[in-house]
Amino acid sequence: MTVTPLPPLPLSPAAPERPRDHDQDQDQDEGLSVWPASAVDRPDGRLTVGGVALDEIAERHGTPVYVLDEDEVRGRCRRYRDAFPEADVHYAAKAFLCRALAHWVEEEGLGLDVCSAGELELAVTTGFPPDRILLHGNAKSPEDLRTALRLGVGRIVIDSPAEIARIAAAVPPGAEQKVMLRVTPGIGAGGHAKIRTGSEGQKFGLSLRDGHAQHAVARVIGQPRLRLTGLHCHLGSQITAVKPYLAAVRRLVGLMARTRDLYGVVLPELDLGGGHGVAYRPGDPVLDPAALAHRVRAELIESCAGAGLPVPRLIIEPGRAIVGPAGVAVYRVLAVKATAARVFVAVDGGMSDNPRPALYGVRYAPRLIGRRGAAERVATTVAGRHCEAGDVLAQDVPLPADVHPGDLLAVPVAGAYHLSMASSYNLVGRPPVVAVSAGTSRLLVRRETLEDLRARDVGL
Numbered sequence: 001m002t003v004t005p006l007p008p009l010p011l012s013p014a015a016p017e018r019p020r021d022h023d024q025d026q027d028q029d030e031g032l033s034v035w036p037a038s039a040v041d042r043p044d045g046r047l048t049v050g051g052v053a054l055d056e057i058a059e060r061h062g063t064p065v066y067v068l069d070e071d072e073v074r075g076r077c078r079r080y081r082d083a084f085p086e087a088d089v090h091y092a093a094k095a096f097l098c099r100a101l102a103h104w105v106e107e108e109g110l111g112l113d114v115c116s117a118g119e120l121e122l123a124v125t126t127g128f129p130p131d132r133i134l135l136h137g138n139a140k141s142p143e144d145l146r147t148a149l150r151l152g153v154g155r156i157v158i159d160s161p162a163e164i165a166r167i168a169a170a171v172p173p174g175a176e177q178k179v180m181l182r183v184t185p186g187i188g189a190g191g192h193a194k195i196r197t198g199s200e201g202q203k204f205g206l207s208l209r210d211g212h213a214q215h216a217v218a219r220v221i222g223q224p225r226l227r228l229t230g231l232h233c234h235l236g237s238q239i240t241a242v243k244p245y246l247a248a249v250r251r252l253v254g255l256m257a258r259t260r261d262l263y264g265v266v267l268p269e270l271d272l273g274g275g276h277g278v279a280y281r282p283g284d285p286v287l288d289p290a291a292l293a294h295r296v297r298a299e300l301i302e303s304c305a306g307a308g309l310p311v312p313r314l315i316i317e318p319g320r321a322i323v324g325p326a327g328v329a330v331y332r333v334l335a336v337k338a339t340a341a342r343v344f345v346a347v348d349g350g351m352s353d354n355p356r357p358a359l360y361g362v363r364y365a366p367r368l369i370g371r372r373g374a375a376e377r378v379a380t381t382v383a384g385r386h387c388e389a390g391d392v393l394a395q396d397v398p399l400p401a402d403v404h405p406g407d408l409l410a411v412p413v414a415g416a417y418h419l420s421m422a423s424s425y426n427l428v429g430r431p432p433v434v435a436v437s438a439g440t441s442r443l444l445v446r447r448e449t450l451e452d453l454r455a456r457d458v459g460l
Contacts, residue, residue, distance in 0.1 A: 033282045034365060035412045036069040036326055038436075045372030047410060050436030054330050054410055055370035057441055061432055063332040063408070064349035066419060068444065070104060070437040072326035073415075077108035080318055083289040086297070090134060092274050092319025093119045095416035099126045100435060100444045101323065106132075111154070113317050117147035124151050134180070134271075134317075138205075145170055149177065157182050157232050157271075159205060161212070164219050164226070171225040179220060180232040180271060181206060183213045185251045187235055187244050205233065208251055217259050230269025230312060231255060237320065240277035240285040242292055246299045248272060253300070257307035267312060272296065274317035278324050280413045281365040289321070320416035327415020329354065329431075330369070331393075333407040334385065343380045345403055350384015351391045352425040354411075354418040358390040366394050370408045373400025382409065386426055419445075427453050 032039045040048045047054050050069045057067055080089045090111035093102075097114075102123045105112060111132040114120045124130050131154040137144060138159045148156055149170055156167060157180045171177045184205035206213040213231075220228045231252050235244050249272070256267050276287040296314070304311045331347035338344075356362045366382055377398035384391035393411065403409075422430045429448030434441050 031282050034279050034284070034325065036072040036328070037075070038069055038071060039412075043372075045368070045370065047367075047369045049328055050441070051439035052436045052441045054328065055408055057434055057436075058330050058332065058370075058408055060441075061434055061443065062447065063330055064347075064353055064431040065330050066353075066414060066431050066433045067328045067330065067441075068101070068323075068415060068433055068435050069326045069328075070100075070435050073101065073104055073323055074108055076322045076326065077105060077110055080289050080316070080322070081109055083293040084314065084316060087293075087314035087316055090132075090315060090317045091322055092317045093123065094420060095319030096323050096327070096418070096420045097122060098433060098445050102126045102128050105322075111315075113157075117141070117144045120144075120147055120151060120153065130154065134315075136182075154178065155180050155229065158216065158220065161206070161216055161219065164216065164223065168223040168225045176225055176227050178227050178229045180230050180269065181213065181216055181220065181228065182232045182234070183208050183252060183255065185233050185235075185248050187247050187251075208255060213255060214258060214262075217255070218263065221263050221265055228265065228267065230267045230271060230315075232271035232273065232315075234273030234317070235275055237275040238277040239275045240287050242287070242295050245272055245292065245296055249296060249299045250303050253303040253307055253309065256312070257309055260309065266310065268310075269315060270300070270312040271315035271317070274319055274321070276318050276321040278321055278413060281363060287321070289318075324416035325413050327413070327418070329411040329414035329418065331409050331411070333403060333405050333409060335405060336403060343378055343401075344383050345380050345399065345409070346383045346385060347393070347409060348385055349431065350386045350393060351388060352384075352386060352428045353422045353431050354384075354393060354414070355421050355423070356417055357393055358388070364394045364397075364411050364413070366397055366399075366409045366411045368400055368403060368407060369410045373402055375400045375402035377401070385428070424448065424453055429453060 032041060036049050038050045049067055058065055088111055090113045091105045093112055093114045097119055103126055106128050112123055112128055113134040113136055114123060115136045120135060123133060130152045133153050134155040134157055135148045135153050136157045145167060155178050158164060159182045167177060182205040184207045186209050206216050220226050233248050233252060235248060252270060260266050279286050301311055331349045333345055334348050335346040351358050378401045379396045380399040381392060382394040382397055384393055419430060432443060432447040433445040435444050
């Protein structure tokens, strides 16, 4: 079945918006601290985001459906630009990318970092300037590199020694490609072991401790078709403390000083990656961009002064912190099952559109929408529809005891690493993405249909 875009939804009558601090600790059921700033909880239990009722979107587009608040995305872009006025802010496309999002990010003055030819091609064909794009990846394919050079990507971040000669050989005679080196600074940070990427012994980057990073610097400088513009590191994801970034600044500035002393090259750029933590449930810690910017800038100035270096241009790469809190996933309840141990509420999505709970044990705060639950709240496990015991979206969530099939549940902070990591497991198509702003909605990404899935299967 083909989903046809429908006209914009009108603004549903709603209570006036009230000022909210996103970082304040509120009761999980009463507060909306982890929802987009435009979220309004109406007296009848209906919830609006961007001026549009989520139950209306579910009726119009079906479920599961992902809702993206355009104004929230743009506001978070501006918050980073204001916090880092002397830095280049690049949105990390791996969190989620579609044409509209690339357009919003570009209009707000951010750059982009991508991890594949697919992400790069989509961005550039949308109109994103390729010179404002960085290409990452610990194992870039020949197609990734060919596409980057063909489209004129701004920087290629070298992740292994083998890439140095490969990239240099692919650059046309007389041309020059700007590159950075991803350094592993030996700093462990992040919300889960599987998303800590700055420590020793994992697949990313070139180790500072064992000398591989310094050796790679010498090799890149020796390639006439490559211009080393700076060092790059990415410590991990869901980092909520500033200190790991300060330690990374000190260690990378030390390598920059050695590069100057040994090779007479002063590197003009320093990329600290992203990984800035957001709150998934009320009361969760977050990383404040303004506080991060202030302390990183002070540490960078002090470290460079001590090393006798000019202060390099800083680059940061927030992804989740921009798009995560702007997204909401809406599901329909299919079944309710009470066992001796717990109550299960099964919905029509799950690990095919959000694998994060199964991968990282992430905890969410879903809520009933579309009506006000009259019964007392009970601890509930929200389960997905897939044939896996680990397909659980949320555990021990206080939901009204009268939740029943046909009800709608909404999960906040669903904009990052849901659809970007989605699959067609059990041949269930991926959900659509609908943007909301100022009382209207529009379809950005259509639902993946059974026809789409069949079309890929080309023969017996």
